Amino acid sequence: MRTIGEWTRLNARRNPAREAFVGIDGRVTFGEAAERAWALARGLTGLGVSRGDPVGVLGGNTVFNAEVFLGVAVSGGIYTAYNWRWSAMELAEGIRESQPRILVVEDRFSDLLSTALSIVASDDTTTALPRVISQGELDHFRTGEGTFPDVVGAEDSLCLIYTGGSTGTSKAVVLSHRAATANALNEYIDVGIGALPEERGLMVTPLFHSAGLLTWLVTHFVAGKTTVLVDKFDEGQFVEWVGRERATNSFMIPNMMRRLLQAGAFQAPEVQESFRALHTGAGLLRMPNKVEFVETLPQAKLFYRYGLSEAGPMVTRLLHEDMLDPTVDGSIGQEYHLVEATLLSVDGDGREVEPGELGEICVKGPSLMSGYFRRPLATAETIVDGWLHTGDLATRDERGFYFFKDRLKEMIKSGGENVYCAEIEQVLYLHPAVLEAAVVGVSNDEWGEEVRAVVSLRPEMRASANELQEFLRQSLAGYKIPKEFVFMDAGELPRSGAGKLVKARLKDRLGWR
Incomplete structure (x- = not known):
């Protein structure tokens, strides 16, 4: 590779006059x-x-x-x-x-x-x-x-x-260079990043994050297409950058997408004119948001993907043509062309689980990390017999669609039952008033752990804890219903550098142990 x-060197020969990078500090061919x-x-x-x-x-x-x-x-x-x-x-x-x-x-x-x-x-x-x-x-x-x-x-x-x-x-x-090229080829082949003749990719994910550097900047660079670097994300700047630079696509976490939908940004004439694809991941995306996007911007494609930095980063993708299929709502899709994925038993016996059975997502392929920097023991614990153990739990159906359940370390043990935070969060996102949700486990002397939730509501919408509990009971067993709800503004939620909500910091802030 x-x-x-x-x-x-190749792009200097092929596309010497085409813009490679555009940002607040200038333009470079x-x-x-x-x-x-x-x-x-x-x-x-x-x-x-x-x-x-x-x-x-x-x-x-x-x-x-x-x-x-x-x-x-x-x-x-x-x-x-x-x-x-x-x-x-x-x-x-x-x-x-x-x-x-x-x-x-x-x-x-x-x-x-x-x-x-x-x-x-x-x-x-x-x-x-x-x-x-x-x-x-x-x-x-x-x-x-x-x-x-x-x-x-x-x-x-x-x-x-x-x-x-x-x-x-x-x-x-x-x-490695090999891993970066393999990931770029995956993105080009599977979801068409860099494939449009006059593509200009709007980058709102930070360069210190694998999604920004490898999925977006490197993929567009390898394809010989322009990357428009947005230094700060907000709804108004998104519209401004798309309009001024005629951006054709972007990657962002689902919370950013929901903010743009709420603000009506996708309805702006300049966005309607040039924008052709939205890629999202690193969070939950459910049918109401997908339908709203497709109806608002019918000429654009919508993709969802799952990955992690250790995998280089992308593992699976849900294609546009499957996005509104109710049988795979909540799915993280199927693996990329150059990725081999499987689900191995959480019992540690190395057994590949059957369709519908819970297992840990494990990955092989040329885009995997070389290891953790100067941490050989951590590397050996994570890559076993060539398989990267992600620490993420999922099921897989007969067609090979994966359904993320939870982080292995975030699974809640309550009264002898396994409770998956992501399962509860996915149902909460179906409530029309919920903008963002985080479910966590908190120590409980009687049950081991109890389920609690933090929710951000959409502006000008209301929902009580009792209403959300009753809503959840329509889809979930009683032991999965959060015992306590805390309501916070989305801006108050602690986030990582990539914009993902950090549950450990949230629990510390609330004094939950």
């Missing part, structure tokens, strides 16, 4: 992006960066950050994407773990970085501090002319992506 450097990537790679090599060396990057959804990614990839370094939403303490931990020789920072994040580096210096005298290159200084390190020599192989490490850490400590996932 080609490396990112080889894709850079594929020809310009290649020249700047080669120049930066030469500069990084001159600073001592060699194959396999992490290069830390603290930046947003900008052309600057996209260019740094290409330059680091061409040089053989590992693009190490730090989450700018981290606290200084969290950033310090990320720097300690990755130990970059060089750290590139956008100017607006300089204060955060300075605080983090001071923590590293005071707490750990064994970690060498990186050389920091600010946004304004970077051009001084670009050097030389002509293409950069091939020093990178497909199996070499491309990037470190930190997991969300919603069920434990965030770990750095190592993904």
Whole structure:
């Protein structure tokens, strides 16, 4: 498989004048992006960066950050994407773990970085501090002319992506050039990302997240199509960017989609004119939202997908033609072309479960991670006999459609019964007043754990705890009904850098143990 450097060279030949990246800080063609990537790679090599060396990057959804990614990839370094939403303490931990020789920072994040580096210096005298290159200084390190020599192989490490850490400590996932290309091919073949002749993909997912970097930016880059980088998501800016840049598609979590539907953004004339596909995942999407989108934007396709950073990231997809099929409502779809997935027994006996039986999603394929960075034991626990154990529970029907049930670590044990949070959340999303829902288990002396729920309601709509309990009883057994409901505004809910709700932090905030 080609490396990112080889894709850079190919697109410079094929599409030199086509825009590669557009953002708040300018526009760059594929020809310009290649020249700047080669120049930066030469500069990084001159600073001592060699194959396999992490290069830390603290930046947003900008052309600057996209260019740094290409330059680091061409040089053989590992693009190490730090989450700018981290606290200084969290950033310090990320720097300690990755130990970059060089750290590139956008100017607006300089204060955060300075605080983090001071923590590293005071707490750990064994970690060498990186050389920091600010946004304004970077051009001084670009050097030389002509293409950069091939020093990178497909199996070499491309990037470190930190997991969300919603069920434990965030770990750095190592993904190779081969994995990135395989994922891009999956996206192109299965859901058509990059296939439209004049495609311009609107990117609202952060570059430090695997969905943003690999599913969106790399896939469009490999296909020779434009990525429009949106630095901050809100309903008005979505309409503005789509209209100004004639964006044709985007990926976002279901909560973002619901916000746009609520605001009427998909009804805007400029969106109706150019927008042709919405890709969503990393959350629950049920029939009412799907029907509303299709009716609002009938000329656009809707796709749902499931994945995780360790898988590179995509595993399964629900195609547009299956989206409104009631028999697969709530399904995460079937696996991608270059992915082999199965469900293995949670008993640990390695048995593949029968249709309808609960099992753990396990994955093989060329897009899998190389491992967790400098964590061989964690890698060995996660990849067993070539299978990536996702920690996610699902069932599968006779046609091969997967139905996500819950995280293995989030399953609630109540009175000897297994309760799956996602199952309850999926029913809650069918209530017309519910905008967002999170179901969690809380310790209970009598039952082991009891079920509780946090709900955000749609603006100007009302629903009581009793009403939601009665609504759930129409579809679920009594032991699955939350004993307590807390109502919060959607903006109050704690989220990860990718915008996903973090249940551990939510429980801490509410004092639930």
